[in-house]
Amino acid sequence: MKNKAIILIVIVIVAIVGILLGAQLTGLIDIKPVFADLPFVGKYFGESEKEQLYIAPLEDENSLLKERIALLEQEISQKEILTVEETEATNVKIAELESEVKRLTEELENLKDLDSKATELANYYGNMKPDEAVRIFENLDDETVIMILRKMQTDTVGKVLAAMEPIRAAKITRVLTDIERGEAE
Numbered sequence: 001m002k003n004k005a006i007i008l009i010v011i012v013i014v015a016i017v018g019i020l021l022g023a024q025l026t027g028l029i030d031i032k033p034v035f036a037d038l039p040f041v042g043k044y045f046g047e048s049e050k051e052q053l054y055i056a057p058l059e060d061e062n063s064l065l066k067e068r069i070a071l072l073e074q075e076i077s078q079k080e081i082l083t084v085e086e087t088e089a090t091n092v093k094i095a096e097l098e099s100e101v102k103r104l105t106e107e108l109e110n111l112k113d114l115d116s117k118a119t120e121l122a123n124y125y126g127n128m129k130p131d132e133a134v135r136i137f138e139n140l141d142d143e144t145v146i147m148i149l150r151k152m153q154t155d156t157v158g159k160v161l162a163a164m165e166p167i168r169a170a171k172i173t174r175v176l177t178d179i180e181r182g183e184a185e
Helices: 002-026 032-036 049-126 130-137 142-151 154-163 166-184
Strands: none
Touching (some): 049 130, 049 142, 142 166, 154 166
């Protein structure tokens, strides 16, 4: 019975040592520091020159990778700064464009109002006799007269132009013709 107990203890010790060695080889645990201090066995668990040779290049590569990571992080932060600057420039440009759109929208509304007023005036002057309309047109600038004439019916415009002073009628006719050509293109 005593022999069986000793054999069992040896088997358990061998099994434990086998498990520990297996765990060491798979990298689950590091038993070298524990066994390095033991007599007889310690010389087998000390670091060999071969392992030191493998560790040194890995440490060098690790430090190179850390430097590379630091450089990449620096590049990323610089790109983020540029991105912030580009974003600010884009926001300024967007604000300028929005301001321009607002201005053009207001101008368009003013032109629509002016067009509506010109149509209304054309109706008034179209209902007058050509001589009466011409007397009023003599006191208006060419631009206003042209704006009103463009909204009038063609036969009425012809009668009004015929009643005007010939030089002014020719000038206004030339502008009306240029406008019509521009719209046709």
